Amino acid sequence: MALIIPDEIEEDWACKVYNIVDWHTATLVDMLQHRAKVSPTMVLYTLLDADCNSVDHLTSSQLDDRAATIAAGLHHFGKVGDRVLLLCDNDLNYISAFFGCIYAGMIPASGVHIDVMRSDERFEMVANDAQPRLIIGPRKILADYKSEHKNLNCKPVWVPLEVLLNAKDKVAIKGENQGVAFIQYTSGTTKNTRGIELTHRNLIFNLRHQAKSYEYLDEEYSGLSWLPLAHDMGLIGCVLLAIGCGGRCILLPPKYFIEKPIRWLKAMSRYKTSMSGGPTFAYNLCVREVTEEDMQELDLSNWEIALNGADTAQADIMKRFCKKFAPAGFKARHLVFGYGLAEATLTVTRTQRRVSPKFRSFSRNALMAGFAWPSTNKFDRRELISCGSSLEDQSVKIVDPETHTVLRNGRVGEIWISGPSIAKGYFNRPEETEEVFHAKIKGEDRDYLRTGDLGFLLSDNLFFSGRMSNVIVLRGKTYDPDDVSGALEAACSDIRPNATAFFLSDPEDITSITVIIELIKKPQDSYDSIAELVYELITKTYDIWPRMIVLTRPGGVLKTPSGKAQIARTRKALHEDALPIIQKFYYDVPDLPPPLSREEALVEVERWIAQETKDWDEDVKELTREKLVNREMDSELLLNLRRDFEHHFHIQIDPSEFMVACQTYNDLCQLLAGQISAHS
Structure with missing residues (x-):
């Protein structure tokens, strides 16, 4: 990154030591231009095909040149400050288009995944919310979307990348450090997707501290990602981090990983990259689908940072991953767990590199009551993993969401965050921005981000325990559906990973739930046996009484582009008979006495x-x-x-x-x- 001496008195010590930009003053334009100047031939990105062969690449000077050309082209259709919606595949065009907007001083909107189910619906949601002046992407993709979406209320100008790349001039506008760099649209797990305004300052602060936490300020960075570029982890944690650290990033399009998870591990083996990761379901897919024959081709000994984001049902899966791939050279101490969200740019906490993860057993009943107490028997046990401690210069608090008071260590509450990573707010949503980004702890003037996530602190380590919007309250007790999902997946191999949904059978009925479960294509057990196992586990382990268990084919649980279950949409689709249902099983709920007043x-x-x-x-x-x-x-x-x-x-x-x-x-x-x- 560029060495820029800030005007402010406060200066990041790493600027002089490691010759990186200071997050107080620099922008993404500074970052890429310096990389192109000092390492012009460095290959930043390599794109793979379905056979994990290299089919395209971008050096730092090529990306700088392409971005400046696209920027000049954009100025023929819009002006500085205009919003531009990116509509590209998961390839190098996405990166070029993104930086072209940045160089033009325009604001790219990221978040449309064109190769996932129901992408048309998400595209309309993002376009109508962002109200972009321009939509850019390869000519063929634009033609397909334009023909299907003629009634957008924003009336954008559709501009092919091929046209922009023919511009004869070059433009590079540095922009303002505290100005909005781009708008990242959320996954939309519980609500309609919302645009998060991330500033250059947010991004460079987070990248600098990610690099330090991974120890990439002292060594060469090499990463491999199959994550969607329209998602914050794929764009910030992979694409931008490569420029920030001055290393290479190998890109495997997500569809190739989903089709055959072994491709991820084969690519890691072939290119000997040191960092890669993803959600727990990705590791679970590898555990389930990689065969013994596949294992003979793997060498994972160079994989030193295996990233995994916060998830409440991950401990058993990650243990099985470590055990299965140990013969291929994978070591448990290379697992790095973390907690983060787009509203905080990306990373909030990280565990230490080369330190074995902290698997801890807690009383399930105690967690439901708000206390992180050790488990005393195997029937009341829920295993969670530490997400590590906060990045420097940030503060993580556990807060009572009702009283806005800080809870002591070991108490479960809402995770609140403050620091330079916290985004400017939601685009065009001032009331939500005030509520979410400017929360106050009782007795403090400092602004905090309300994450909506539940967790607790033990010895400065954050443990993520669920999402407030997902919890189900039955008869006065709180249940986390992710906990139940993890138990079901561990008990039945016929259930697809990350593919269960739970919700109240009737909003007025607080005694029973409906369970929706996706099955693999060719289940080994009968449908009756699977439903019986599910029913027995839920009733005996959790004391929950399902009114209906629904078995579906793949696609039965609607998800966000990042793979999170969308409960409200799934419930609505069930009521509208819009799910690929295999069979429904109905049960009588015991005539339990109503909860006490x-x-x-x-x-x-x-x-x-x-x-x-x-x-x-x-x-x-x-x-x-x-x-x-x-x-x-x-x-x-x-x-x-x-x-x-x-x-x-x-x-x-x-x-x-x-x-x-x-x-x-x-x-x-x-x-x-x-x-x-x-x-x-």
Whole structure:
């Protein structure tokens, strides 16, 4: 990267030591121009075909020249500041088009994946939200989309890349460090996709700290990616990181990986790259589909950084991956886990390189109640993996989403983040931007990003435990569908990886759920056997009663381009008979008593306490703080009462909250009643 001395007093020490741009002042134009100047013949990107052969490449000087030419062409159709929608395949055209917009001082909108299911629907959503002045891409792709989408409300100008590359001039506008570099559209897991405005400052800060955390400031970077370029991890974590680190990035189009996962590992073996990764489902596909014969061709000994993003159902899968591919040279200590999201540019936390991952077992019941307590028996166990600690100069807090107060270590709450990586906000959504990007912790003036994700901290390590929007509350207890999905996939090899969905059978019915499960093309067990296994596991392990289990062919669980289940859309498609259903199984839900109201819970608690304390020497109804302090009442008896209450009602109570409540008998009863009522 370019060596740029900032005007500000504060200076990034790495600028002088490693000759990289300072995130306080530089832009992506500075980054690429310097790379082209100092290493003009360096091959930044190599594109592979289905046989993992190299079919195209881009050097740093070629990309700089192509970007400047496209920029000049763009100025014939628009002006600085215009939004431009990228409509390219997962190849080098996407990278050239992206930097062409950056050099033109225009704002590319990234997020349309043209080779995934329902891409037309997503294209219309992004185009109508971004309101681009221009749409650019290869002539054939533009012609196909233009013929199918004649009624866009933005009325853009469609400009083929072939035309832009014929421009005779060259343009390179540096832009402003704190100006918007591009708009990254979200996956749309729970809501319609939204555009995130990322600044040059956001991006270069995140790239600089990614490089440091991977130790690529001290050695050569070589990466391989099959991730979509329209996704933040593929674009920022692979394409931009290669320029930032001054290394090569080999690109395997996503469709080739999905068709045959072995291609990913074959490419890693052939090109001896040191860094690659993806979501847990990618590792799971390799575990399931790579054969013993395939294994003979693999050499994964050069793979030193195997990235995996935050996922709640990953521990068992990642252990199996390590075991299966150990003979091919893969080592568990090369796994690097992290937590991140597009609203925070990309990376928020990372585990250390060359350090074996921290697999920890927690009580499932405790996690559902908001506490990260160790598991004490195999029937109440959920395994999670540390996502590591925060990048430098950023702050990660666990916050009570209702009170906006910070929770102590070991308490489950919403993950809030502050720091230079936090994006400017959502494009053209001021109210959502204010709510999500400018949240305040009680007693602080600093702005925080509300992630909507659940997690907890232990010894500065972040553990991701689920998404607030995905959790299901049944009879006052909270369940994470990802946890259930992971258990089902581990128990039945006929279930496709990352292909289950859970939701309330009826919004008014809080006692049962509907389960949708995609099966592999040729299941070994009968449909009846699969449904029976699913039903037994869910009812016995989780005490959940399905009203319906739906088995479908591939495509039954609608997903975002990055592979996350879209629950609301899947539920809607089921009701509209729009899913590829194989068979439905219906069940009677036991006639369970309705959840207790607060008043009913209070009566139940007082009755239970009276029974449990009838042999005490002290009258618990006369409990006061003074009696506890003066030891006129045995605090050990109260602690035993808490333990017995947890065992009897199958819940967990924070010990400190319990002791605070033990100031009066009424406070104690109110606390316990709140744990077992419907509105706790």
